[in-house]
Amino acid sequence: MSDLQDLRELPELGVGLVYWPEHDGLLDLVDVVEVEPQVFWFPARAPGGPYELDARAFQRLARIPKPKLVHGVGCPVGGTVADERHLRPFADSVALLQAAWASEHLSFNQAGPHDLGFLLPPVQSEEGIALAVANIRRMRELLPVPFAFETGVSYLRPVPGELPDGTFFAAVARAAGCGILLDLHNLWANERNGRQRVLDVVSELPLERVIEVHLAGGQEYAGYWVDAHSGPVAPEVMECARQVIPRLPNLKAVVYEVMPDSAPPAEETRDQLRELRELWKSRGSAATPTPPAPAVWEHALATALQSRGAVADPGIAVLRELIASVRAGKVADALPLTTRLLLLTLGGAAVDELFAGFWTATPSQPMAADEARRFAAHVGDLPLEVPHLREVMAFELAAQQAVLTGRAQAVSFGVDPGPVLTSLLEGRLPSAQPPGSYEITVSPPP
Structure with a gap:
C-alpha cells in the first residue's frame, strides 16, 4: 500500500478539541479528542533515560469514550537534534490511546546540547528538507500509525534565498510520504507578521495529504500576532477555513486548540464548536478530484477490461x-x-x-x-x-x-x-x- 493510500484509508473522525481535564464538560460536542502526551508524562528516573508515562492519567484518557489523536509538543521533526527521551514514550502514548494517527511540529527546540524552551522555525532550504525528511522517516519507523507534521508558526522575516513556506511544506510532505496537519491559525499569524499569504501557502501544498486542520485564537504581543491558543478563532481565520476546508479531499479531523485558562465562556466555546461542525460538513466539497493511487488505478482498469459488462467510458x-x-x-x-x-x-x-x-x-x-x-x-x-x-x-x-x-x-x-x-x-x-x-x-x- 502506498503512503498516500494509507492516509486515504484513515477514518473520518470529525470535530475535535485538544484535551485538558477542564474541557470535560465540552466533550459531548466533539467527535474526537487530541492529546498532547507530554502533559501526562513524568521526568525520567535516570539521567538521559526516557520520560515515563503517568499510568493513571493514561488510564483516564483511555476511558474517554471518543477516538483519540496524539499530537506531540516536545520532539519536533525539523531540527538537527532530537530529544531521544521523547521518542519511545511518544510511540507508547500512541499505542496506549489507540490513536488513529500521530503528529508533531515541523520545528526545532534544541541547538547542540541546549534546550531552547520554544518551538522554532527550521531553515527552509534543500538541506532543511532533507533533514526533516530523515527525522520524519525515523519517527514513522517507531509509530504503529500514519504520521503528519504541523505547519509551524514563525515570527521571523524570510531569510534571503530561503524557500517559500508553501514550497518547503510541500517538499517535505512529498519526500517523507507523510500527512500534513494544516494549522490555519499559524499560517494566518505568519501572513499577518509579514510572511507568505495563507492562500498562497495552501495553493502550493499537496492537498490530498492534509488529514487534519487546527484552528485557534491568538493575541497581540510586541507588535506581533502570536499563536497563544487563547480565546475564539479570529473571524479572519474562520474565513480562511471556509475557503480552504472545501478544497481538502482527504480531511479527517478539524480540531480547536484553546488553553483552559484563556478559553471563551462555556457557551461561546460551544458556539465555536458548532461553527466548526458546519465547516467540517463542507470538507472536500470544492476539492479538485484526486487521481487514485497507481495500484488502485491499475486494478480498476484491469477489472474493467477483463469484464464484458457495460462501462461509462x-x-x-x-x-x-x-x-x-x-x-x-x-x-x-x-x-x-x-x-x-x-x-x-x-x-x-x-x-x-x-x-x-x-x-x-x-x-x-x-x-x-x-x-x-x-x-x-x-x-x-x-x-x-x-x-x-x-x-x-x-x-x-x-x-x-x-x-x-x-x-x-x-x-x-x-x-x-x-x-x-x-x-x-x-x-x-x-x-x-x-x-x-x-x-x-x-x-x-x-
Missing part, C-alpha cells in the same frame, strides 16, 4: 477490442491451422465468441507460445464438434515444442494426417478420412 470498449485483436493475433500466429479449422467449421461469429470466453477465463500471456498453449487447453475442455481439432492442435503445439527444446516430438492421429494438414494449408476444410492409427514425428528445424 467508451474508450474501455475500444481497448477491449484492441486487446482481443492482439490476443487473437498471437493465437492465430502460433496455431494457424487450428484457427483455420475452427473458422472453416464454426464460422467467424462462433469463433469470436470462443475467443471472448477465453479472454474472460484466462489472463493474457506476453509470449504467443504461452497464449497458444492456454488457448488449446481452454478449447480442449469445451464440447466442440470439430473433426480433427485436438489432433491439429497437438501437431502445432508439438512443432512449437520441437523448436523450444531442439528435440523431435511424436504426435498421434486417428486418420491419415497428410490430407488433413494439406487441406488446411490450402485453406480448405478437410474431407472425411477413414479411421486408422497414425503417428508422425515433428523434427526441430535444422
